[in-house]
Amino acid sequence: MLDDVDRRLLRYFQSDPGASAADLAERAGLSGAAGWRRLERMREAGIIRGVEARIDWAALGYAVEVSLRIALDKGEARAFDTFLAAAREVPEVIEIQTFLGRVDVRLSVLARDMAHYQQIYRDRILALPHIADIEALMLVARVHHDEALPL
Amino acid sequence: MLDDVDRRLLRYFQSDPGASAADLAERAGLSGAAGWRRLERMREAGIIRGVEARIDWAALGYAVEVSLRIALDKGEARAFDTFLAAAREVPEVIEIQTFLGRVDVRLSVLARDMAHYQQIYRDRILALPHIADIEALMLVARVHHDEALPL
DNA sequence: GATGAAAAATCTGTGAC
DNA sequence: GTCACAGATTTTTCATC
Numbered sequence: 372m373l374d375d376v377d378r379r380l381l382r383y384f385q386s387d388p389g390a391s392a393a394d395l396a397e398r399a400g401l402s403g404a405a406g407w408r409r410l411e412r413m414r415e416a417g418i419i420r421g422v423e424a425r426i427d428w429a430a431l432g433y434a435v436e437v438s439l440r441i442a443l444d445k446g447e448a449r450a451f452d453t454f455l456a457a458a459r460e461v462p463e464v465i466e467i468q469t470f471l472g473r474v475d476v477r478l479s480v481l482a483r484d485m486a487h488y489q490q491i492y493r494d495r496i497l498a499l500p501h502i503a504d505i506e507a508l509m510l511v512a513r514v515h516h517d518e519a520l521p522l
Numbered sequence: 523m524l525d526d527v528d529r530r531l532l533r534y535f536q537s538d539p540g541a542s543a544a545d546l547a548e549r550a551g552l553s554g555a556a557g558w559r560r561l562e563r564m565r566e567a568g569i570i571r572g573v574e575a576r577i578d579w580a581a582l583g584y585a586v587e588v589s590l591r592i593a594l595d596k597g598e599a600r601a602f603d604t605f606l607a608a609a610r611e612v613p614e615v616i617e618i619q620t621f622l623g624r625v626d627v628r629l630s631v632l633a634r635d636m637a638h639y640q641q642i643y644r645d646r647i648l649a650l651p652h653i654a655d656i657e658a659l660m661l662v663a664r665v666h667h668d669e670a671l672p673l
Numbered sequence: 674g675a676t677g678a679a680a681a682a683t684c685t686g687t688g689a690c
Numbered sequence: 691g692t693c694a695c696a697g698a699t700t701t702t703t704c705a706t707c
Binding site: 465 | 524615616624667
């Protein structure tokens with residue numbers, strides 16, 4: 372499916388997603404057009420899903436991130452889906468994770484400050500359906516790095 | 523600091539980071555040059571940190587994501603930093619989170635399959651220093667959406 | 674199938690106003 | 691802030707292997 376040239380392109384793209392296609396192509400030892408075509412093909416195949424904005428939320432006044440582990444009612448069959456649909460409607464919920472064989476869900480909530488977080492928590496989080504229990508942890512640091520994964 | 527036009531630009535950029543500056547400017551009701559200069563200013567201010575590649579890891583054969591909660595030794599003063607530095611060296615550890623008032627750390631590990639995960643777990647994770655206890659959860663779904671945050 | 678070269682359309686980045 | 695412009699980039703076309 373992907374040959375070495377594609378993988379190389381992908382790796383360069385990953386480490387510098389802002390670079391021009393011609394640039395990435397050159398680093399992979401191709402002409403601009405050839406590199407562009409390969410990248411486009413990977414885009415169409417869904418391997419490259421595009422690009423995501425990296426925004427400094429703290430600089431915009433969102434200083435507090437809280438991770439919530441929410442246990443759901445075990446009784447109701449539709450509790451899981453109902454909860455997830457409702458959680459997706461809360462703008463400050465920036466991430467939702469679910470786990471194998473678990474009826475609990477992890478939410479990440481981004482808020483301006485503690486007062487704002489408390490407001491979101493009371494008005495939006497506690498209003499979500501089928502909650503059995505909540506555990507909250509305030510995030511101190513979050514390090515992302517999926518640049519080095521061997522392709 | 524930021525006026526409404528900046529916020530609008532930022533919002534459009536966030537929902538479509540691949541769009542050209544001219545495009546974003548037009549949507550915000552500006553000429554291309556004016557929009558470009560505003561975006562550039564936000565880039566220099568560090569508000570826009572750039573752009574991140576979105577790659578479909580599952581399509582590349584990375585099908586398993588596991589979330590680990592690792593409790594650290596409470597005794598040693600440097601345990602935290604030593605552990606974090608070592609964890610950052612493992613390519614398959616794609617995310618590290620730390621929490622307020624906690625001596626445990628959350629790692630996300632990306633692996634090709636369960637066999638691969640087990641290998642990473644035994645060879646790389648268990649080799650990390652100062653581990654007191656580990657709890658592992660296999661991720662089923664991860665939904666990201668920080669597009670709708672009110673600016 | 675793939676590539677490179679070249680051309681056209683678009684975008685970036687700067688200068689003048 | 692707009693407008694104009696040169697240079698770079700994207701995207702298509704075409705000849706070639």
